[in-house]
Amino acid sequence: MKTVQDDTGKRYLLLKRSEHASLVRDPQNGNECYVQNDRLEDLESESALETAAGCVSDPVKTLLTNVHDETTLGLLVELEERGPLGVRTLLDAYDFCESDLHGRLTVLTAAGLLEETEVAGERGYRVTETCGRALEVIRVDEGDEPTATAETSDVS
Structure with missing residues (x-):
C-alpha cells in the first residue's frame, strides 16, 4: 500500500492501480473511490501507515x-x-x-x-x-x- 495525493492535495491510500484509474481509500472516513491516474501522484515522503493514522485527531x-x-x-x-x-x-x-x-x-x-x-x-x-x-x-x-x-x- 502507498500514499498518493490528488491534484487538490487530498491524501489517500492506494489500494489498486489499473491503466487509467486507481482505487483509493480516504483515511479520514474509509470511503473508497476511483480516481484518474493523471490526477494522482505518489508520495514517497509519507508511509501508508502514517497516512492511515491521519484519522486520529x-x-x-x-x-x-x-x-x-x-x-x-x-x-x-x-x-x-x-x-x-x-x-x-x-x-x-x-x-x-x-x-x-x-x-x-x-x-x-x-x-x-x-x-x-x-x-x-x-x-x-x-x-x-x-x-x-x-x-x-x-x-x-x-x-x-x-x-x-x-x-x-x-x-x-
Whole structure:
C-alpha cells in the first residue's frame, strides 16, 4: 500500500492501480473511490501507515506518541482532575523521585501536553487544552468497558 495525493492535495491510500484509474481509500472516513491516474501522484515522503493514522485527531496522536506508561497517563489525568499542582505537591502526593518527575514533566511540556504555571507562589504545571481534549476523547464513561470500536477510534 502507498500514499498518493490528488491534484487538490487530498491524501489517500492506494489500494489498486489499473491503466487509467486507481482505487483509493480516504483515511479520514474509509470511503473508497476511483480516481484518474493523471490526477494522482505518489508520495514517497509519507508511509501508508502514517497516512492511515491521519484519522486520529492531533490531540490524541500527541498523547499517544508521548505517553508511554500508565504512570505518566495517570499524572496527566490527576493534573486535569485536580487542576494545576505545584511541583512539591506532585512529589509529596505521588510516588516519584525528583529526577523522574522532572523528566516526565519536561517531556510532556515539550510535547505541548503540559504547561508551566505558578501555584501558591511556586512552580507548578497544568494540562494544556490539547491534553484536555485528548483525555476527554479517551476517557471511559462510568460503567462502560474500554473497547476499540469504530465509534471510539473515529475522532477528529
